[in-house]
Amino acid sequence: MHAVLDLLLRPFSSVSALIGAGGWVLPWIFATALIMWTLIAERWWYFHRIFPAQRAALHAQWRARDDHRSWSARQIRAMLVSQVRVAMDAPLPLLRVTVPIAPLLGLLGTVTGMLEVFDGMMISGSADARTMAYGVSHAMIATLSGLVVSVSGMFFLSRFQARVERETESFGDLLEF
Template sequence: MNLLDRLLLPFTSSATLIEAGGWVLPWIFLTALIMWTLIAERWWYFRRLFPALRAELQAQWQARGEHRSWSARQVRAMLISQAAVAMSAPLPLLRVTVPIAPLLGLLGTVTGMLEVFDGMLIHGAADARSMAFGVSHAMVATLAGLVVSVSGLYFANHFQRRVQHETELLGDLLSY
């Protein structure tokens, strides 16, 4: 195996996997790409951007002269709400991508099984080769959908908990 073949191995492996999983696998990969882009963005946000936002909101609150009136409490609630919205803005899309992946895998399963039945109809009997091809499409699509979903499930829940935790901490920082 030469150097070029080794460099192209991930791409040829991906192409082979897509062929084995049928037409639904590129959609599962697109879902995974969207999901992992959102995960990376939220990780970056909480790691780099949110500390500056938290410091800015705390400075705005400390710059107020009084903190005990009704209007001051409303300003505090608004600041906390702004931070919560900024933290959770892309989370609904992330929570949608997690269940879509196994649903796409299920669609691949159904289409793979339809290929099995079509092969049986064409040949008039159960041909092992055509059945194996359809079952292979079905299983690869199912597996890919589940892998994508399970890999994103932790992060979707983690970021949701992080938003709740940071919102509570911000409420403590903006004391009366």
């Protein structure tokens, strides 16, 4: 039973060890990753579950109109297309902010890790390899973590932006005059 519990807790102890090795900046990078991945999951859910029904309802609303050619009908059509675009694009600005924040936090971890190296060298009065390795490892773990979070988010952000453009054009074409 104790072995099973250790096996289940191993990922948590690994993350705890990584945070300890990466310095105080790593919890902030993980918080940024949590926010970013929550937004990614929400957009995925929206595009696969909510958007098809929303698009069908707005298309039915347009088809129910008798007038498709007047100036007011064109304005209503533009409003429907805009409404779809705003709904698809709503959380993407926050996702656009979280993606570049992660490497900047990693850079902050790099700077603080290098400051630890310099402090250790100043205290010992020499370039002790052990002291330098500790600070450099803090710096590299923070940098790597920030880059991993950012690169994984960039992929999904570009996919969502392309989908917003594609679906906006497709919905505009669906609402014929």
